[in-house]
Amino acid sequence: MKTFTTFDQPTGWPSLAAAFEADLAAGDRIQKAPWGGLAVLGHAQLSALARNPAADGMAPDAAAMADTPAIYNLLVRSVFTKSGPAHRADRAALIAALNLVDVSAIAEAAVAGLPRQATGLDLRTEVIAPVVRAVWASVIGYNEKAALALEQAVADMAHVLSMAPDLSKAALAEAAALEARALSLAALANDAPFSRALEAAVGAGKAADLIAGMVFDAIETSTTGLAACLRIAAENRDTLAATPQCTNELLRLAGPAPMTMRLTTAPLRLDETEIAAGTALSMLWAAGNHDPLAFHRPERFDPARQEARPLMFGMGQHACLGHALVRATLQALLAFFIARQPQIEGDTGVWNILQPSDMPPLKISW
Ligand code: HEM
Known part of the structure; x- marks a missing residue:
């Protein structure tokens, strides 16, 4: 069995299609992961595993994270690292609370908050980040000051929670993890329907843990992913539509969460x-989304695709709980993009999410 090497050098590809092309062409859909366990790349293999109850959450390794106990505590209390009945109970409470959120109204209000005219705004920091911040603040009940503080905390945690962790910034990331938990607890007092329902179901302490455990995806993964989606949208202006199919296709190509972990x-x-039981599974959703056995000419943007189910939000008992929020936000951004036809300066042809700093900055005006 081949050993997975793609992440040894996560730079130099314009897109995820290029990163996984050789492995998929060679038929290496299950590989040995160099960090332990298996790396799963094929669409059919990912789909089968994702739905298998024996491929459950993977708890963080306490020994490996001994130098970052606050980050460890944040992860171990998050729903995605849990398994069995404990996972199912937390997931059910989160789903019930999320069902109270009017995702379309929140996403449309956040996009409506963009300025009427703009000149040379940075796509990521001045367009996408404020929209994502406003969406998450409405769902949880953060005020503007807390939402900004949370965004900084997430940026600081990213030094450790990244594909290439920088442990020289461990102290900063530790303080940020404590801050994210404290801000999540404080937000419960603001009585947003989601937070009120979650607190009623699981108590304030656990509600704060579960919310803090989602902030990285809610802020960082969403901002990076939606910025990549708009780069791809800019490359394909003529065929865009503010529809669920088009948002799906942009997210398939962008692959905002290229890999997550499960454990058998x-x-x-x-x-x-x-x-064997106890095997770590590196679920390479981004590879599955470029598998030519599932998607004809997978590198192409085709909003009319009606093929396999794309896997950017995973699948099965651990599938992403934020998918509706992300899709609604992207759909509202697309409607804005189509209506305003903004001018964009910069290279929109690069969206290598494996190394977000490789994406050249884009300036946007409307
Ligand atoms: C573009 C943005 C996002 C992407 C691509 C993404 C992707 C993913 C993926 C691939 C998984 C693992 C699925 C699996 O194992 O089957 C996941 C899990 C999860 N995501 Fe997201 N996510 C995003 C944003 C969000 C947001 C905004 C939230 C906030 C509600 C969120 C909450 C979660 C939770 C709670 C889980 C764990 C679910 C469980 O283990 O039961 N995600 N996400």
């Missing part, structure tokens, strides 16, 4: 491979 709780079989 029982032995299972995948194709010809026997997988």
Whole structure:
């Protein structure tokens, strides 16, 4: 079995399609992960595992995270690292609370908050980040000051929670993890419907843990991912539509969460491979979304695609709980983009999410 090497050098590709092309063409859909366990790249293999109850959440490693106990505490209390009945109970409480959120109204209000005219705004920091911040603040009930503080905390945590962690910034990331938890607890007092329902179901302490455990995806993954989606949108102006299919196709190509982890709780079989209980599974959703067995000419933007189900939000018992929020936000941004036809300066042809700093800055005016 081949060893997965793509992440050894996560630079130099214009897009995720280029990163996974050789492995998928060679048929290496299940590989040995150099950091342990298996790396799963094929669409069919990812879909089968994602729905298998024995491929559950993976708890963080206490020994490996001994130098960052606050980050460890944040992760171990997050829903995505849990498994079995504990996971199912937290997930059910989160779903019930999220069902109270009017995602379309919140997303449209956040996009309506963009200025009427703009000259040379930075796409990521001055257009996408304020929209994402406003959406998450409405859902949880953060005021403007707390929402800005949270965004800074997430940026500081990103030094450790990244594909290439920088442990020289561990102290900063630790303080930020404590700050994210404190801000999440304080936000409960603001009585937003989601937070009120979650607190009623699980108590204030656990509600704050669960909210703090989502802030990285809600802020960082969403901002980076939506910025990449708009780069792809700018490359394909003529075929855009503010529809669910078009948002799906942009998210498939952008791959905002290229990989997440699962852990097997029982032995299972995948194709010809026997997988033992306790095996770490690196779920390469971005690879599956470029698998030519599932998507014809996977590198192409085709908003009319009606093929396999794209996997950018995972699948099955751990599938992303923020997908409706992200989709609604992207749809509102697309409607804005189509209506305003902004001018964009910069290279829109690069959206390598594996190394967000490789994406050249874009200036946008309307
Ligand atoms: C572009 C943005 C986002 C992407 C691409 C994304 C993607 C993902 C992926 C791939 C998973 C793992 C799914 C699996 O194992 O099957 C996941 C899990 C999760 N996401 Fe997101 N996510 C995004 C934004 C958000 C937001 C805004 C929230 C806030 C509600 C969120 C909340 C979660 C939670 C709570 C889980 C864990 C669910 C569980 O383990 O039961 N995500 N996400």
